[in-house]
Amino acid sequence: MMKRAVTFTKHHTPNSLRVVARRVMSETHNTRLRISVPVESRSEFGNIYHCTIRKTASQWVKALFSDPVVYRYSGLLPYDPRPYKWRYPEALPPNRVVSSLFISYKGFMNLPKPDPYRAFFVLRDPRDIVVSGYFSYRSSHTAMGDVLQVRKVLQEKPFKEGLLHVIDHLAAKGTFRSLRSWATAPKTEAIGLFRYEDLTGEQQLEEVGRLMRHCGIPIPPSELAALVSRYSFSTMRRRVEAPGSVSHYRKGKSGDWRNHFDDDVYEAFAAEVGDLVEVLGYPPYDPSPGARLGQDS
Incomplete structure (x- = not known):
């Protein structure tokens, strides 16, 4: 009954109220991280940018990078530009994992960014x-x-x-132009391309590990395995499903x-x-x- 009520509220609450709610939740989450999670390793990168298009597990990636273990080994707080008054092409706050940016390669390159930074784009079979x-x-x-x-x-x-x-x-x-723009962009060390199919498939642990290494986040193997287990696709689907509903996953x-x-x-x-x-x-x-x-x- 509670899950049905949450689902109904989510689908019928005005967008302006959902934005406020997301903002409050984000700030509460980050405050909790600052207070309760000791930082063991500071990232060398000023920001990490998660760039993508819709229907490429963006909510899953966002949840992954919002986990306390990512903050513990990077010192970077999660930041979702959607609840805030960010307007392209303004610079985003420093010392953040920015997730998610639904943006073309050209648009991303026009953003002011700290030096150094890391970015990754998640693509999927169109x-x-x-x-x-x-x-x-x-x-x-x-x-x-x-x-x-x-x-x-x-x-x-x-x-x-x-x-x-x-x-x-x-x-x-x-959507298709954005996919093409990233796939044909010049290859650089700062920007990595990752496939949805690899991040959610049988080799998920290895691929998430590669993603974290690209972002300069040295999560120990045992903690990485626990992180991936917490956010397996089946686990995320069970968390949000209600009887008679259609899962976001x-x-x-x-x-x-x-x-x-x-x-x-x-x-x-x-x-x-x-x-x-x-x-x-x-x-x-x-x-x-x-x-x-x-x-x-």
């Missing part, structure tokens, strides 16, 4: 982003931004037409698009993204029925 975006817009995402307008359209359309609408919508929002399996795309949908998708799938290094489309049906890999 076909799975479409499917995840469909279910999020239609059922699970809180009512903010354009969610209610898109939700109304999707609830009035058959599933296939809904997928086509989401493809057009994401293209108009610049709905499924998350790589390749789920194969269960939902047909030739018409893929043709419309390809018309919007061009060779983006290949540029990102994901396997190309195989139109044969055997390649699509029954595969969730």
Whole structure:
């Protein structure tokens, strides 16, 4: 009953009140860290920036970097720019892990940043982003931004037409352009690219360890393993699910698009993204029925 009440409140509270609530929660969390968590290792970087697009486990990454163990081994407090009055391209507060920045590579490079800094971008197969975006817009995402307008359209359309609408919508929002901008950007030591599929897959511990090393956060192996266990995808899903609800961590399996795309949908998708799938290094489309049906890999 309590979970249902929380879910209802989350979906029906005005966005302005949710912003205030998030701000209070963030400040309370950071105050608690400052008071109760001793810093054992200070980061050499002025800021760490988590850059991404939507439907790439941004809430999971944010939770990971808000954990006390990250503060213990970095001295960097978590900072979510959304509850505050930050406006692009102003500098963000120093000594923070900034999560999440939904921004293109060009936009990120135009931000004033301390020297040195570290940044990472989380990418995902854009076909799975479409499917995840469909279910999020239609059922699970809180009512903010354009969610209610898109939700109304999707609830009035058959599933296939809904997928086509989401493809057009994401293209108009610049989601696919942002993915391409990061994938084709010059390689630098300061910026790392990480795949959603690796961060949430079978080698999650190794990949999260690589991410922490990139960010200069020396978490000991035993504490890293405990951190990853606390924030496993299945654990996060159980925390937020209520009976009859659709989880924000709905499924998350790589390749789920194969269960939902047909030739018409893929043709419309390809018309919007061009060779983006290949540029990102994901396997190309195989139109044969055997390649699509029954595969969730």
